[in-house]
Amino acid sequence: MAAVRVEEVLAAAEEQEAEKRRSVTVEKELELEFDLGNLLALDRNPPPAAGLRGAGPRREALLRALARDNTQLLVARLWELPAERAGGPGGPLAARLPEPAFRLPREKPPPRPRPPTRWEQFARLKGIRRRKRTSLVWDEQAREWRRRWGYRRAGGDPARAWLAEVPEGADPQEDQFARLRREKRERVARNELNRLRNLARAHRAGTAVPAAPLHPTGHQSREELARVTRVARVSTASLGRFQPRLPKEPAEPPSRGGGGRKRRFEPLLGNLAAERSRQLELLRDMGSKKPVLDITRAVNKQLRQEEAEAAAAKGKKQSQRGKRGRRQQRAGRSSKKSGARRQQQQQRPAGGGTGGSRKKKA
Amino acid sequence: LIYCYRKPKTKRAKRFLEKREPKLKENTKNAMLIKGGNANLTVTEVLKDIYAVKKPFAVLYKKKNITRPFEDQTSLEFFSKKSDCSLFLFGSHNKKRPNNLIIGRMFDYHVLDMIELGIEKFVSLKDVKNSKCPEGTKPMLIFAGDMFDVNEEYRRLKSLLIDFFRGPSVPSIRLAGLEYVLHFTAVEGKIYMRSYKVLLKKSGCKIPRIELEEMGPSLDLVMRRTHLASDDLYKLSLKQPKALKPKKKKNISHDVFGTTYGRIHMQKQDLGKLQTRKMKGLKKRPAEKSAEDGGVSPKKSKSA
DSSP states (O other): OHHHHHHHHHHHHHHHHHHHTOOOOOOOSSOOEEEGGGTEEEEOSOOOHHHHHSOSHHHHHHHHHHHHHHHHHHHHHHHTSOEEETTSTTSOEEEEOOOOOSOOOOSSOOOOOOOOOHHHHHHHHHTOOOOOOOSEEEETTTTEEEESSSTTBTTOOGGGOOOOOOOTTSOTTSOHHHHHHHHHHHHHHHHHHHHHHHHHHHHHHHHOOTTOOOOTTSOOOHHHHHHHHHHHHHTSTTTTTTOOOOTTOOOOOOOTTTTOSTTOOOOTTSOHHHHHHHHHHHHHHHHOSSOSSOHHHHHHHHHHHHHHHHHHHHTOOHHHHHHHHHHHHHHHHHHHHHHHHHHHHHHHHHHHHHHHHHHHHO | OTTOSSOOSSHHHHHHHHHHSOOSSOOOOOEEEEEOTTOOHHHHHHHHHHHHHTGGGEEEEEEEOOOOTTTOOHHHHHHHHHHTOOEEEEEEOOSSSOSEEEEEEEETTEEEEEEEEEEEEEEOTTTSOSOOOOTTOOOEEEEESTHHHHSHHHHHHHHHHHHHHOOOOOSEEEGGGOOEEEEEEEETTEEEEEEEEEEEEOOSSSSOEEEEEEOSOEEEEEEEEEEOOOHHHHHHHHOOOGGGSOOOOTTEEEOTTSOEEEOOOOOOOOGGGOOOOOOGGGOOOTTOOSOOOOOOOOOOOOBO
16 A cells, blocks of 8 residues: 555656656747847747636736746746856856847937047147056155155145245235235136136037027137128128228138139129120020920930949949049030030020110110 | 036045046946835835835935926936936826836936836735845846837836946856846737846756746836937937947958958968978088978968
8 A cells, every 4th residue: 555655656756747847948929039138038929818817816817838948948048048156166157148239228328529628629739648646755855765756745835834925026015915915816716717718619619509699608719709690791781892981990701612603793894805706606505496405415414424323322432433434524524514505595595685785785 | 517617626426426427438327216206105115015025225214295297307407407317207106107216217317208107916025925136136027018119118118127237347257146137028018027036047058047936026017108219319319429339450351161350361371491390301401592382371361
């Protein structure tokens, strides 16, 4: 009797053991997505809605089974990561996690690089580099290494300095201690002012207010005033061309690019020969039966230019095309220009003709 | 710190400000757990349990604050600025919205996203009489259900929950210490949050078999109102500075078989003077002053 029961017990125990060592594989319809850096697993499979509807232990059991499967998959992935023994051999096994892949919003915006201060600009210009200072200085009087500043500094406590020499050329009645104190106060104030100015410059650069109104208290910088006067000048109907200038104000420098291609005008009574040839060419084009614009040639050039642009957008380097490409591009562009100019010239003679006749009458 | 108009006068103040200024690699997000004007027992218990889960990176406010986050966010933003917390959980209760929980996050101390969830069922940490895992364990997060991908609000909720429960970002993790798992299931308009303790059992192979034990807070949630950030604000908050992008290593290419190739540029070599294996039979004798042939070295392409 006892033997049978023992056998039963042993069989039951063995079955339990076998169950424990069941496979660690899990079957899923859709593969899970993993982000091991965050220890995250995303399961896209729709969960069994029917089972989860009824409240109670059955739902809990279903949820737990689902969780167990998903956790098994996640742990399997984590175990595949390269692992090493942390803290030397015999330490705990630690897996090296990859960077978290799931994009989460930041807490604060990324820090903006601040513009260099006036000293930093100067130092960069001159090539001055920062020298690392030693923290201790040799004090000759005390014959030991003392701090550069602070408690028990080298050179003695400045508050206890009992002697202040009168420098040459100074008023003998002047209080030297008062002078030293005043100068220190001035230095500190100047330093603070410069720091605030650097800060204001950085702040302005950061916000970059383009049309900033004038500062209400009147403390404008020179550049800001110049900018605002320029803007005010140009906001007239004739774009500032006939605004009177102050006696010592510099004249407006000729605008960049030669005043733009469209605002360039030839002088009225200049080159008579050029004007004559231009008018004759105009009449010739008007009289000829051949169309000025060769449609097929223009279309081909346009197509070729579009192809060239597409290729450039893909990231091909300019040098690859070499001389041929450059010649093609320039040729294409010039012919396009001439075609457009010819079209314009066709329209202009309508006005030119009447203008010419008006002139004759006058 | 650079933009401070008042410079800190002590080192401690300077460290305090440096901790709070925007950085390239950010700190772990802190969460603030706030009670509303009329928070009942359930909601208070929920807040206490979540605080226990998020322990070093959370602040639990004891007093009740009479605010309505969906109408006026200034109070929340003030708290966020004072305690430097960018995640918050606000619990309240009234007849219209019983057992209400508002989970949200901030960007630059302004509210980014807020989602209101209703608690239908709650099982607390102390109701479940099992052993718990140590405080500050990094939890494994699992989201089940296609709703988390299909619906925009659920997607934001998923992102919020990951942000909330993620914990500190670590380079490596002790495999035996993976004890805690938070499982979220979205089905039929409800979200079930369950926390389990993971037991790693022996299995035939290297990967252990997982057995789960119910532990910790479990919540049945239903989504109510949402206040999501506009697309461009959200995109702005996702923007990472360029310096954090991993630098691509140049000159490395792979072929179909997995071999890695790189290129080395050598100067012109005199093949006659190359050092190769010494073959005794081919050793030049002092008498022979003819052209030496000391073994031609075949050119190999380097492979790893």
